[in-house]
Amino acid sequence: MSLQMKLTAITLDCPDPLALATFYQQATGFEPHPKSDADFAGLSREDGLLIGFQRVDDYRAPRWPDQTVPQQFHLDFAAEDLDDAEAWLLELGAGKPDHQPGEDRWRVFTDPAGHPFCLVRR
CATH class of the missing domain: 3.30.720.120 (Signal recognition particle alu RNA binding heterodimer, srp9/1)
Structure with missing residues (x-):
């Protein structure tokens, strides 16, 4: 079974x-x-x-990429146009950390409570 x-x-x-x-x-x-x-x-x-x-x-917000307060998990979302989606997310209140390991494949953001999440090209 x-x-x-x-x-x-x-x-x-x-x-x-x-x-x-x-x-x-x-x-x-x-x-x-x-x-x-x-x-x-x-x-x-x-x-x-x-x-x-x-x-x-x-509540203690995760620290990314620093692990003093580990992220423990993150969400991934897909978008057709990363530049347009990035501008929109920043307007909504997302943060964009300086450390961006995905180059052109994905971008890391933080929500207003500090949780990291990724935006990937659909």
Whole structure:
């Protein structure tokens, strides 16, 4: 018997779930979960995938590429035009670290809570 699991949710720790959900909603177009509140906010994709954001007291943002506070994971998103997507993400409030190891293949950003994520060419 072969068992398979289906990924249904990814949850990120953060200091302000509603603010981080707003950033990712604007960036992805996912729909806000109707039961979002100040302690847990979620965004849903049509296929059922949920990205959740949970409030953590004394949250410490990951430090990338420095590992004093490790990133532990990161999300990857694809876009047709990296330059246009970069300008848009920066306008939404993303940060762009100086260290960019992907050259022209991908770019590293940080969300408003400090989580690193990558933008790759579709």
